[in-house]
Amino acid sequence: MSSTYEKLLKCYECYKERIDFTPDVALVLGSGLGDFADTMKVEATLDYKDIEGFPTSTAPGHKGRFVFGYVKDTKIVAMQGRVHYYEGYDMTDVVLPIRLMHMMGAKTLFLTNASGGINPNFNAGDLMLITDQISFFVPSPLRGENISELGVRFPDMSHIYNPKLQELAKQCAEKLSIELKEGIYIQTQGPNYESPAEIRMAKLIGADAVGMSTACEAIAANHMKMDIIGISCIANLAAGISPHPLTEEEVLEAGRQVAKKFTALVSEIITNI
Numbered sequence: 386m387s388s389t390y391e392k393l394l395k396c397y398e399c400y401k402e403r404i405d406f407t408p409d410v411a412l413v414l415g416s417g418l419g420d421f422a423d424t425m426k427v428e429a430t431l432d433y434k435d436i437e438g439f440p441t442s443t444a445p446g447h448k449g450r451f452v453f454g455y456v457k458d459t460k461i462v463a464m465q466g467r468v469h470y471y472e473g474y475d476m477t478d479v480v481l482p483i484r485l486m487h488m489m490g491a492k493t494l495f496l497t498n499a500s501g502g503i504n505p506n507f508n509a510g511d512l513m514l515i516t517d518q519i520s521f522f523v524p525s526p527l528r529g530e531n532i533s534e535l536g537v538r539f540p541d542m543s544h545i546y547n548p549k550l551q552e553l554a555k556q557c558a559e560k561l562s563i564e565l566k567e568g569i570y571i572q573t574q575g576p577n578y579e580s581p582a583e584i585r586m587a588k589l590i591g592a593d594a595v596g597m598s599t600a601c602e603a604i605a606a607n608h609m610k611m612d613i614i615g616i617s618c619i620a621n622l623a624a625g626i627s628p629h630p631l632t633e634e635e636v637l638e639a640g641r642q643v644a645k646k647f648t649a650l651v652s653e654i655i656t657n658i
Contacts, residue, residue: 389477390532392438396481397488399436404429406453408462410655411483411491411611413602415498418618419448419465421648427454433466439485440468440478451486457656462486469598470523471575480526480605484535487609493550493658494606494613495651499620500596501578503588504568507619510643511566512650513594514554515546515615519571519587520600527608536608545607550614550658557653563646568593570617572600594619614654618643 406428414421431451433441441449448465455461464486468479483494496515507513531538558565571587573579575597579587587595594617606613 387530387532389529390534393481393484393488396436396439396485399439400431400485400489403435404431404451404453406460406462407490408453408460408486409491410459410461410493410495410658411486411489412461412463412495412651412655413467413483413497413599414463414465415467415598415618416620418497418499418644418647420644421651422452422463422465424648424652425452425454425456425461425463427452429453440472440474440481456652459655459658461655462489462491467598467602469575470601471597476524476526476528476601480602483602483605484609487606487611492611494602494611495655496599496602496613496615497647497651498570498596498599498615498617500570500594500617501584502594502619502622503571503584504566504593507566507568507593507622509619509621511619512558512563512643512647513566513568513570513617513619514551515570515599515617516551516567517569518545518600518603518615519569519590519592520604522571522573523601526601526605536610540608542604542607545603545613546615547612550612550654553657554614554616554650554654557657558650561646561649561653563650565616565650566593566619568617570599570615571595573597616647616651618647
């Protein structure tokens with residue numbers, strides 16, 4: 386048994402000792418979007434610090450806990466705060482929460498984040514359905530010995546984001562009269578924002594939005610054959626596009642401004658999965 390899988394099992398045992406709840410959907414709440422959990426019918430919470438060996442989130446706007454409960458009749462576990470590679474963790478620790486939620490019972494992963502807009506047709510406050518991703522600029526979470534208990538050595542990445550869930554998201558957005566853009570997300574290492582030259586490069590290779598999370602989580606989830614959907618909140622325009630310097634306060638404020646439509650859309654999608 387690999388040390389990574391052994392650590393995962395210990396985290397799972399900590400969860401089982403404290404929580405009697407089996408989720409169907411795992412939801413990761415990005416920067417400025419953590420208040421979605423307040424709309425849930427909460428059954429239990431579990432702080433990351435109370436799980437042996439579990440990495441803690443230090444990013445602004447991330448509370449650092451699992452919230453277990455219902456969105457209407459759907460059982461979900463929501464992460465109020467994710468773990469980022471830029472925080473200094475090994476990539477296996479960054480995706481440990483995703484693997485743990487799958488082990489809890491979740492078959493579907495709903496990823497959200499705040500990102501910088503690269504596509505010139507995007508504006509701050511837009512919501513973007515992630516249709517594909519670029520992850521070349523961060524280490525793969527599957528690097529090293531394969532954990533055969535989770536998936537195969539060389540998983541296919543042709544459809545990381547589930548086409549049926551994408552179609553569902555578009556139908557839900559139309560029903561709610563919410564404009565939902567579509568695009569490709571690129572993950573960078575952070576914590577520094579990208580330079581204008583790096584954004585021009587990202588645009589040339591097809592990226593529509595950029596951020597410091599999500600893609601590595603999707604790889605780990607796809608490895609375990611989870612059904613994945615991703616929605617990105619365009620928090621600002623990326624460097625070289627935005628007329629002013631980028632700040633974390635801007636990201637959090639954008640999340641607060643779109644909270645109402647984000648909550649409505651995510652709730653509608655989850656209840657129809």
